[in-house]
Amino acid sequence: MKKIFGLVLLMLLLVSATEFASPKPEAMHSIEGTWELQSFYNYDDGINISDTVPKAEGYRQVKMYYNGKIMWSRHSPKDSLDWFGYGTYRITADSLIETLEYGSAPMMSALDTLRVFRFELEMNDDYYSQISFDEEGNRTFSENYKRID
Structure with missing residues (x-):
């Protein structure tokens, strides 16, 4: 009985020490919600932003992320074509993959x-x-979004 009690005590001590010693992963932000395009960045050297391009007047692009699904639409007064898409997405700490x-x-x-x-x-x-x-992994441009919901 003393061996079992000692073993249980040792296991609890190891588990407690592991919890205190192991850093908790940093909480990721959630992309779920509705986002509207605000601007674009260009990267001439693949690293640094070379300029910011605002969206054109009347241009609107909205993305909605929910439960692993994405839907986006775009309206441009100068383009008579409709642009929208639907699919799935996943994020990691530093990447977004849309299918x-x-x-x-x-x-x-x-x-x-x-x-x-x-x-x-x-x-x-x-x-x-x-x-x-x-x-080659060099940044070329970005789309920059603001949460609207």
Whole structure:
């Protein structure tokens, strides 16, 4: 009986020590919600932002993320085509991966060549940037969104 009690006590001590010694993972921000495009960044050297491009007057792009699903739409007064898409997404601490299943006719044409979109992700509670990169891993441009819901 003393051996069992000693073993249980030792196990509890090890578990307690492990909990206190192991750092808790940093909580990730949630991308779930509704986001509106605010601006674009360009990266000339692949690292630093070279300029900020505001969205054109009347241009509106909204993305909605919920329960692993994404839906987005875009309206541009200078473009007569409808642009929208639907699919799934997942995020990690520093990346956003969107896999589109279907969309508007122009989007479906684009989906013939590319369905999985991978971005570097910079995010806080109310703002995120999805950063595109070239085949060598250099940043090229970003879309910058603000949470609206």
